[in-house]
Amino acid sequence: MNAVFEQILHVVEPGSTVLDLGCDDCALLEQLARERNTLGRGVDIDDRSIQACIRKGISVFHGDLDEGLKDYPSRSYDYVILSRTLQQVRDPKNLLLEMLRVGRQAIVNYPNFAFWLNRLQLGIGGRMPENRELPYSWYDTPNIHFFTHRDFQRLCREEGITVSQQVYLSRGRVIPGFLPNLFATEVCCTLSLDV
Template identity: 55%
Template sequence: MTDDRITNRFSYDEIARLVAPGSHVLDLGCGSGDLLDLLRRTRGVTGRGVDIQEEMIRACLEKGISVFQGDLDEGLKEYRSQSYDYVILNETLQMIHDPVYLMNEMLRVGKRVIVNFPNFGYVVNRLQLAWLGQMPVNRTLPYEWYDTPNIHFCTRRDFVRLCDSIGAIIEAAVDLRRNRRVAGIFANFAATDCCFVLRKQESRV
């Protein structure tokens, strides 16, 4: 198994640990359905995936996963409020044109929201910018600046500030560096990926 596949499997396992058994899950940007398949097998979840690419839709259907072809930039208008136990956005936030809009939609539809994203504040990214004077290209961010699907980079600290600004309560956070956890005050520096569990702040009367 390649390093990248080990890393992906580890992050999937970490996300799975955050999901309560038997939950109803909506996986946004689900890709080929590997995460949903894992959740179905190990956590007994039910749910649906959403992706825009036809080849990913076919891959999900081959796994027997319920999937809907949709554009996340158009929001989640088809979904009722609080209709899922978890809405998951894995490695997709940085590709969304309006992250704030989608985050609010996710908090509306899901009782809990799980967001996993690449941390632009990771030390290797900082060094490539500072010492080489060029946009980072590495295992975490494997694209050149001119062909990347990523349009909104953020650091762990940026994401925490976003949550505060939209009234999202952070219930849990797991910081990862490839195939292990990162703990402590240096997570913004040492983590390649950050995973947060959120819920909507209750409105005060």
């Protein structure tokens, strides 16, 4: 996770405003506030996460991402962040577009289901992938949409979304962009709408 944090810290401009969807205990927002002097707000569905954020003095909303971002005005944040959650929401395309309506830029990181080990487990083993990166059995996984890095790129092209920065990770480490759809376990990218 730290490599993702580092990547986000690297991208976010000092003094900007950040909305973190699925903020958990606000560790990211706290680090951003400390190192980038950002003004952040978190959204989470879990009471314990909300308590943790409030204790840290970070403002947080109880909210369900499946209800979308309808209450947020357009262009009200510099960055809207969604970390490891896109595959868990009911309507990922809509949420992505909503993030780009509310934020000038979106930072998304998502698991790449085409990672070679997943391919091996499904293609040769004939069973749904279950490994350190995907530690769930098929019957109790929060992941309801399975997509690959290439699928995501295609969606961006179709929806007129510019991918301005892209970082590939394997098991928490940044890796070079060589055959990323095969070697990356997750991808972190910065998005904006084409003008």
